[in-house]
Amino acid sequence: MSETWTxxxxxxxxxxxxxxxxxxxxxxxxxxxxxxxxLKVERLGYRLMRVDADAEQRWTSYLFSLLGFSLVxxxxxxxxxxxQEHLPMSLGVSAFDPAGAWNTAVSFxxxxxxxxxxxxxxxGHVYQMVGLxxxxxxxxxxxxxxxxxxxxxxxxxxxxxxxxxxxxxxxRTCVRVLLPMALLAAIALLATGVIQSFDPHSTVQTxxxxxxxxxxxxxASQEAIKELGTNGGGFFNANSAHPLENPSPVSNLLEIFLxxxxxxxxxxxxxxxxxxxxxxxxxxxxxxxxxxxxxxxxTWAEMSGPGLAAQAAGGALEGKELRFGTAxxxxxxxxxxxxxxxxxxxMHDSLTAPGGGVAVxxxxxxxxxxxxxxxGLYGMLVLAIVAVFIAGLMVxxxxxxxxxxxxxxxxxxxxxxxxxxxxxxxxxxxxxxxLPAGQAGIQEAGPHGLSEVLYAMTSAANNNGxxxxxxxxxxxxxxxxxxxxxLVGRFxxxxxxxxxxxxxxxxxxxxxxxxxxxTHQPLFAGLLGSVALVVVGLTFIPVLSLGPIVESLS
Amino acid sequence: MHGERAPxxxxxxxxxxxxxxxxxxxxxxxxVAFFATVALVARRSGDRDAS
Numbered sequence: 001m002s003e004t005w006t007x008x009x010x011x012x013x014x015x016x017x018x019x020x021x022x023x024x025x026x027x028x029x030x031x032x033x034x035x036x037x038x039l040k041v042e043r044l045g046y047r048l049m050r051v052d053a054d055a056e057q058r059w060t061s062y063l064f065s066l067l068g069f070s071l072v073x074x075x076x077x078x079x080x081x082x083x084q085e086h087l088p089m090s091l092g093v094s095a096f097d098p099a100g101a102w103n104t105a106v107s108f109x110x111x112x113x114x115x116x117x118x119x120x121x122x123x124g125h126v127y128q129m130v131g132l133x134x135x136x137x138x139x140x141x142x143x144x145x146x147x148x149x150x151x152x153x154x155x156x157x158x159x160x161x162x163x164x165x166x167x168x169x170x171x172r173t174c175v176r177v178l179l180p181m182a183l184l185a186a187i188a189l190l191a192t193g194v195i196q197s198f199d200p201h202s203t204v205q206t207x208x209x210x211x212x213x214x215x216x217x218x219x220a221s222q223e224a225i226k227e228l229g230t231n232g233g234g235f236f237n238a239n240s241a242h243p244l245e246n247p248s249p250v251s252n253l254l255e256i257f258l259x260x261x262x263x264x265x266x267x268x269x270x271x272x273x274x275x276x277x278x279x280x281x282x283x284x285x286x287x288x289x290x291x292x293x294x295x296x297x298x299t300w301a302e303m304s305g306p307g308l309a310a311q312a313a314g315g316a317l318e319g320k321e322l323r324f325g326t327a328x329x330x331x332x333x334x335x336x337x338x339x340x341x342x343x344x345x346x347m348h349d350s351l352t353a354p355g356g357g358v359a360v361x362x363x364x365x366x367x368x369x370x371x372x373x374x375x376g377l378y379g380m381l382v383l384a385i386v387a388v389f390i391a392g393l394m395v396x397x398x399x400x401x402x403x404x405x406x407x408x409x410x411x412x413x414x415x416x417x418x419x420x421x422x423x424x425x426x427x428x429x430x431x432x433x434x435l436p437a438g439q440a441g442i443q444e445a446g447p448h449g450l451s452e453v454l455y456a457m458t459s460a461a462n463n464n465g466x467x468x469x470x471x472x473x474x475x476x477x478x479x480x481x482x483x484x485x486x487l488v489g490r491f492x493x494x495x496x497x498x499x500x501x502x503x504x505x506x507x508x509x510x511x512x513x514x515x516x517x518x519t520h521q522p523l524f525a526g527l528l529g530s531v532a533l534v535v536v537g538l539t540f541i542p543v544l545s546l547g548p549i550v551e552s553l554s
Numbered sequence: 555m556h557g558e559r560a561p562x563x564x565x566x567x568x569x570x571x572x573x574x575x576x577x578x579x580x581x582x583x584x585x586v587a588f589f590a591t592v593a594l595v596a597r598r599s600g601d602r603d604a605s
Contacts, residue, residue: 060600064593071589075582082578098577102585161603487588495596502603 003314007299007327010253011292014331017257018264025261026268026280032176033148033169034273042171053168058161059502062149063495065166066142070109070491073135077105080131090124091200091215103479103486108135110490111143111372113226113233113342113465114482116474120215120236125198132233133222137178138170140229143374144177145169146494147266148273150378153501154402155274157509161502177262178229185224185258192251195244196220219245227258230372232342232465240332240345241321252328252345259341263370264288266377274402278520283380286529290369294362295334301355302330310352319350330355337362340372342465349452349469356451356468357548363458364536364544366421372463378497380528384519385414385500387531391517391524400516403509410503417496421461422539424485428457429543437477443470447554451547456482461489 038046038053046053057065080087081101085094096104100116107114108131117123123132149163156162190196199216206212219235223245226232236242246252264284271280303326305316315326324332329346336343337359348359362369368379385399389406392399399406406414432438432453442449448470455468460482467473473482518524 058600060596063596067589067593071585074585078581078585098581102581106585161600487585491589491592495592499596499599499603502600506603 003303003325003327006325007303007331010327010331011295013253014257014260015288015292018260021261022265022268022284025265027272029177029265029269030272032172033151033164033269038168039175042168042175045171045175046167049167051167053165053171055165056159056162057165059149059153059163059498059505060161062163062166063498066145066494066498067491069138069166069170070142073138074105074109077108077131077135078102080127081105084124084127087124087126087130089126089198093122093124096122097476099476099479099483100474103483104132106483106486107465108132108231108233109139110463110486111139111229111231111340111375112460112463112486112490113231114460114467114486115233115237115465116479116482118237119234120217125217128222128235129218133218133225136222136225136229136231136233137174137182140178140225140231140373141170141173142494143230143372144173144262144266145374146497147270147374147377147381150381150497150501150504151270151273153504154381154404156505157403158507159505161506163498163501163505178225181228181262182221182224185228185254186220188254189220189223189251192254193247194220194223194251214244216244223255224258226343227255227341228262228373230259230263230339230341232336232340232344234343240343241347243323246345247323249324249328252324252332255343255345256332256335259339259343260291260335260370262373263339263376266374267380270377270381276402276520279402282520282525282528283377283384284370286525286532287368287370287376287380289525289529290365290532291334291338294338294358294369295331298334298351298355298358299327299330301352301358302326305352305355316350316352316355319347321345333359334362336466337464338365338367338369338371340367340375340463340465342459342467344466347469348455348466353448353451353548353551356455357544357552359466360451360455360458360544360548361536361540363455363462363464364425364540365532366536367462367464368532375463375493379493380532382414382417382497382500383532383535384528385410386418386535387524387528388517388519389414390531391527395517397515397517400510401519403511404504404507405510410500413496413500413503417493417500418535420492420496421489424461424489425454425457425540426543428461428481428485429454431481432457432478435477437475438481441472441475441478443472447547447551450543451551454543454547457485460485463490 081096197216240246267280267284271277303315310316320329332345366379388401389399452471
């Protein structure tokens with residue numbers, strides 16, 4: 001089969017699989033967050049945490065709970081990193097230095113999973129399982145909880161800013177959504193050949209007659225939540241390019257499915273919770289269109305790679321695993337940057353210039369196509385508010401979305417949300433290319449060097465975590481700068497979204513009239529997609545022009 | 555020793571372990587300060603919403 005047909009077949013299979021699970025999983029998610037009943041194991045958790053899971057929290061209390069939980073998680077993970085040489089099954093690794101331990105703690109608590117270190121060489125089994133894998137679950141649950149709080153803001157009317165209970169949302173997401181799904185996914189990954197063991201290093205003989213030291217480990221269980229929670233931190237340094245982490249085209253497609261399934265399903269839960277499934281369909285159609293456009297562009301760029309070598313090989317194969325081919329690598333790259341996953345099955349630094357540009361653009365979109373678990377949905381809903389506001393200005397009406405008026409304070413929160421990440425990306429890039437400590441890590445001159453820095457800052461600020469490579473980041477300067485970007489890029493937007501949720505929950509829902517802009521029709525979906533592209537375009541075209549665009553033209 | 559005065563200023567020798575301890579403290583303080591700032595700003599904003 002030609003590579004083109006492989007690409008078409010893979011995307012078709014993926015879309016079909018996502019379509020099959022969209023309705024039932026969306027209904028299940030909506031049930032999880034609207035059911036008044038707690039499970040026994042959840043009640044036990046609440047007792048241990050000494051929280052009242054039935055108490056409705058105002059948005060500020062919800063946020064304080066979230067911040068407190070994340071602060072404790074971050075400090076605990078920092079301590080584990082600094083003390084990991086004393087942990088059991090540490091495999092003889094040393095403790096992380098302070099900058100590295102802080103960067104990793106921020107990275108996993110913020111659902112970024114940026115890794116400055118090599119997993120198999122620098123992290124022991126207990127640190128990976130008790131520290132990193134636990135954060136893979138709870139940081140993903142935090143993102144979903146925030147999205148659900150915003151959805152409740154739209155669904156409720158006159159509640160004095162009460163948006164649910166953080167502890168209940170967090171626990172239910174882990175117990176009823178992520179744990180069972182991760183268990184099923186881990187079994188499926190095991191069936192495709194991903195390893196699961198506690199083996200230490202063992203020496204194997206290679207096909208060429210040499211020897212190689214291979215590390216075993218609990219890979220399948222970590223891989224499942226790595227993809228499902230759009231985390232992305234690999235057990236091995238090569239991440240999903242490693243044959244023990246992603247052995248075949250089948251496991252590759254399964255991993256792509258896993259990282260897309262929750263982000264593409266949450267809009268269905270949103271539609272059910274606001275009692276208008278058409279709204280959810282409008283959101284998922286914009287997410288899907290942007291994702292497919294990105295995947296198609298990236299695949300085309302890699303399959304028509306420039307140069308005689310690429311044309312003779314049938315695509316730009318540098319940095320790609322032959323078992324996945326160009327199509328499997330390009331689809332994975334589009335999926336991992338369209339979500340906030342950051343897992344990689346090929347070296348993104350070796351993507352063609354336009355292909356790399358698409359990957360950066362996917363992240364710069366704010367990862368809304370379909371975005372991270374939870375963060376994709378709330379990012380898209382914030383853009384929907386912008387779209388409604390612009391449409392309202394154009395026709396001279398008070399903008400409303402789902403019966404909630406968009407006033408001065410709401411649009412101020414939205415503007416701050418939209419400005420936060422571009423500010424972080426551009427200031428971070430400027431610091432890295434202008435300060436000597438930043439310049440020391442840049443290995444490539446010219447536009448490609450700028451692309452490497454821009455990619456790293458974009459990945460950190462958007463909580464993606466994938467690396468372009470080619471940039472030496474294992475230094476206190478980059479570990480601190482990228483850590484700050486991850487921290488601010490995660491928790492400031494979350495605070496703004498919860499403030500928005502509280503304001504909407506306080507408002508009385510206004511019934512739709514003849515003058516209300518319909519937000520479930522193709523016209524609005526087109527407007528929403530255009531707003532997403534224009535906002536990113538206006539903000540980032542100058543720096544993209546100096547990096548990937550000029551590189552493509554040269 | 556006779557005629558030699560005791561130093562009036564304490565001498566601090568910063569060892570590599572001391573630098574590491576300072577870095578640990580700095581990162582912990584940075585983290586706590588960030589979360590506290592977000593919480594304080596949110597609280598003020600929440601108070602305005604409630605009034």
